[in-house]
Amino acid sequence: MDVVIIGNARCFHTMDWYREVAGIIKPRKVIFLTDLIESESHEKLVKESDIIADLYNIDWLLLKNQSNFGNIWRNIIKLLIIPVQIWKVRRFQEKNPHVIFHAITIYYMFLCWLAGIKFIGTPQGSEILERPDFSKWYKYFAIKSLHAASYITVDSVSMQKKIKEISGEDAAVIQNGIDVAEITDTDSGVTVRNKIISIRGMYPLYRLEEIIKSRNNSNDKPPISFFYPYWDDVYVGYMKSIFSERDLDIGRLAKKDMYTLMKSSYLAISIPLSDSSPRSVYEAIFCGCCVAVTPNLFIDSLPDCMKSRLYIVDLQDLNWFEKAVVKAKVITSIPYIPSEEALNVFDQARSMKLVCDLYYDPQKWN
Template identity: 25%
Template sequence: MRICFLHKPNDPYILSRARYFVDRGHQVYSIYFESKKLGAHKSIGWCETRSLGKSSTFYSKYLNRFLYPKKIKKFTRDHEIDILHINGMLNSFYLPFSRAKKQVIENQGSDVLRAPDLYPVIKPLYRFFYRFVDAVIQDSKVAQKKGLLLGAPYELNEIIEIGVDFRHFNPDFHRGKARDNLGLSNEAKMVFSSRGMEDLYNLDIVLRAIPIVIESVMEVKFVFACNVSGFMEKYGRLIHELGIKKHLIFTGQIDHTETMPFYCRDADVVISVPSSDSSPASVYEAMACKTPVIISDLPWYQGKFDRDGDMIVVPVRNVDKLADAIIQVLSGRKKVDVDSAYENIIKNINFEIENKKLGQLYKKILQ
């Protein structure tokens, strides 16, 4: 098959999908939104690529988007693309211009769970552009239900997870590499967060929990997978008010496959407490490393995992409950069944199985 992804160039999960199909002999193409950082994108064996936009000027960022349809039309026609896989419903504007044989939309959690409520004007637009898709995928029932309400077709509408790549995320490799990089002893407790800095992810709540945690667990570091400059610009005043700077470590951008697994493995607990979520791959990756996780109480995990068995669940934006959960896990007073969580991930959220399902869907709509 000739498969073309329209995507952000550094989305590690789309890149992993692309690599899967390249490794199986398919001709894989990329239409991507230009970025200054293309490291991981360059590692894929693309047949051909096309960038959309080359700078951050007002013209290229906004007005130039009206030129993108012409590029997409030409690229998909010239390369006789079988499947155009568009990542994110917010990019559905380009669907009518594709000359691929079939179009697939991958609903992103925020695209369907948050954006339509924040910007109601896009609801009728979603309903219109869903008319141009041949299949829809998403990573959870929560996202699927919301997509259907917004006009997604009922037929050829499937839940296909990103899946955990166990070649990278697993409990078998040696502990200590991330701690060595951070200068942390084995005795120090490590709380790790790899989620973004958007308000959605409630990092202010995580920061406010730290003074409570350090009253009970003195030797603890909270490690954030983000750049210190951006973090301090947004949360610097709060950090100063709380007096917690010495308990924070910022790693900068972490390579998803080469480095992130070591941080998941070395952490004593991984926290992910957003206000909205669909099916968080970062949580599953921590589980695959047999590391305890603390999550916020959202619908996505229900029916998949045992509450307070496979993970610890806390109310959304509740500082005291989050702090108590972290203390309980770090002190050993509350145990997470990491073996059960690991087995669940292998059976139900497996990279190989999920992408095999995606390949079967591609073939089905081409028949």
């Protein structure tokens, strides 16, 4: 049985999942069924070698750049074309009756539920940890989608617990993983780590202004390089207004360029209001950085070798940034060598092999 990934082809995580699985289950095919490929200033990730199927592409209907209004507009468009996409999913299933469907994010799980097909579901962090608390309608449809899934996978214990709490359903914790092979192959070209980086999205959720505020309270006030895969135009404008002259607004980076920057940095900062299982934090650790983070449940499940690269900050302490800088210089004086436990959990080649063994076994779907 072939596998069909239903998701957003603009998402780095989903595309990595798709390609890793495609390499593992050969000669079986992995088909990517999507409605989003290149829009809202997102980099086009789809390659000619990818097997892409159309879920009624809506790129042409979306705005040029990313913003809060753009997010609202995209959700309106998706609501309007749901009947068409339900028909598309059903037609695809009728033409390909012997496939395994895997929906990544609640929206695509919702589509599969409405289409009446069997599927594996993988929601993402805020879809479970935040949104059900702010919208009763969203919570209702999220629960329906969770109930409809034959299997549910998540990347953190916090998501697993919240799914059990709101729906009663069991979810398996399997890390999405990171590209350890490419990290290993990437040469930073430098021998001294001399940069501080912010590694999350340019949204209020990630509290980037708190980073600037504490940095400005430090003695040396070192520059910070901000790179981010997603952003809100209004928030970007606000952040630029409080940057120092030496701060760098890098924007989005290709994966290899991101790893190069991480390997030349001694401190990476990630202090969002909430978190599930932050891939960029794991990537920074494997690139040898010290990562400043706020207390979070995901930390408890990390192998010791990864915990040792973290500096837990107290945002109530006005000097947390300066203390993180001092700690990072000590931590990065020692090269990071991942343990076998860390590789088993976070190397996407190994974690996706586990997914394939557990959920893409044709015997489970006959």
